[in-house]
Every structure is written in C-alpha cells, then in structure tokens.
Amino acid sequence: MTNILILGGTGKTGRRIARHLRAAGHPVRAVARTGGDMSFDLGDPTTWSAVLDGAASAYLVEPALQFTDEGRARIPKFIEAAVGAGVRRLVLLSAPAADQADHPLYAAERATRDSGLEWTILRPNWFAQNFSESFWLSGILNGALYVPTGDGRTPFVDADDIAEVAARALIDDRHSGNTYELTGPRAISFGEAVDMIGATIGRTIRHIDIDPVTFVEQQIGFGVSPEAARLLTDILTRLPHGGPGTTPTDDVHRALHRPARTFENYVAESAASGCWRRTTTS
DSSP states (O other): OOEEEEETTTSTTHHHHHHHHHHTTOOEEEEESSSSSEEOOTTOGGGHHHHHTTEEEEEEOOSSOOOSHHHHTHHHHHHHHHHHHTOOEEEEEOOTTTTSTTSTTHHHHHHHHTTSSEEEEEEEOSBGGGGTTSTTHHHHHHTEEEOSOTTOEEOOBOHHHHHHHHHHHHHOGGGTTEEEEEOOSSOEEHHHHHHHHHHHHTSOOEEEOOOHHHHHHHHHHTTOOHHHHHHHHHHHHHGGGOOTTSSOOSHHHHHHSSOOOOHHHHHHHHHHHTTTOOOOOO
C-alpha cells in the first residue's frame, strides 16, 4: 500500500488535508517535528528517507520562509530525495508572486516544475484562519488588530478550501500541471473583516493602521526574523495599491467545481467553535 505524505501534517493546511483524505479512505502519513504520524524536520535530512518510504505523492510546505541560498534549497533538495524514493506526484504550497526570482519560494516552485514528476502548485492568498488560529488571533481577543494595511482589500481564502484543493491534487492527475491562485470570492479590508467578526461575537474590535516601521519592530520582538518581518510588512503595505493578493480569482471553483467559501461563512463557523471566546483566570 502506498502512502500520501503530508509535510507539516499538524499545521493549518496539513491537518485539514489529512482529514479530507482519511475520510475518503486514503492512507496518509502526516509528518511534523512533533505530534505527527512520524517525526520529520525539513532542516534535518536524516529524517527524510523514513517518511518518503512507500510514498506515492507528497504535499510540500516550507514551515519557515528562508532568506539564504542554503535555506531556499531545502525544498529543492527534498524534492531530489522524493524523486529518488519513487514519489510520483507533488503538490507544493506556495504563495502569490512566488514566480518572481527574489521570492523566498521561487526555488521551490522551480524545483517542483523541473522535477519530472506530476505536480500542482497552490498559491493561496491570506488565510481567513489567521484571525482565529494564529497571527491575528490575539488582536481579535484583545479588541484591536494592529496591521499596516490602511484600507487595502484582499480576498481572504478559507484554509478548508486550500486543503480540499490540495487533497484532490494529491490523488487526481487532472490537476497535474496546474498552478492555482486560491482566493476567497471577494476582497475586503482588514477593517471590514474585524467589524464582521465583532458584530458576530458581540464585541467591538478595531483595526489600527500601525506605522510600518513599528510593525516590523513588533514582529521581530515576537521572534520573527528581520527578513521575514520586512517581507510581511512590504506585502501588507502594498494592499492599498493593488498587485498580487488583492484580486479574487475563480481558481477554487476551477479546481473544486463549487464556489469558494465566503468570509461570512468562515466567521459564522469560527464564532460557533468558541475560538474568539475570551477566558479569564483567577
């Protein structure tokens, strides 16, 4: 029996992909540094061969954007190992504008296309789940989200849509050779997003358009590398001016033959889960 290998198997997309595939009866090997079916570290090649053994297809994700030549070679080197291990299909989680040579994931995309295997590349926009599972959750809980976006608008994409596209691409060759720019159905501002969340959970939440330099300093203080903090800030501050990640596409519909999930759907389901319920301690 061959396995479907999922790197980052406990992450935002990885665990959802595993759930989709297991529900359909497919054998899955979801790997991560901790908590996965097997221990795996993209930075430690000694962990690679065991997870690749018997894998027919693989979902690839770079857990931390790399800014050195050595770091950017991690995914390409893993792809070489995957080819040698007999993997036949790759699905890469990339990002908007990764086809530009200065992007941290450019080498990963190029290696995926040049692998000689069946491949699919996913370039999702900002995840809606960033408001409920990671980056922006603390701002929602504290009642103020500080991001340097002004009134820039972006079509937040639901991680469940990303996962479903990835799951299908891992098992269906009809997605081979496609690059999907995955977005939600309409662009909204961060202010509109937090207003929608606040109205649903019955609290006032503000979007504060923080100074970009201050935002970079804050991100570094949170443990983000200076390079990643500057890249993140650059992407956010460009939102009011258009460009990558600001225009909705129909690629979710193209891949799944159904509309992309709306931000309203995401907010309603997330609120029902209790993720934005503040807790108090005595």
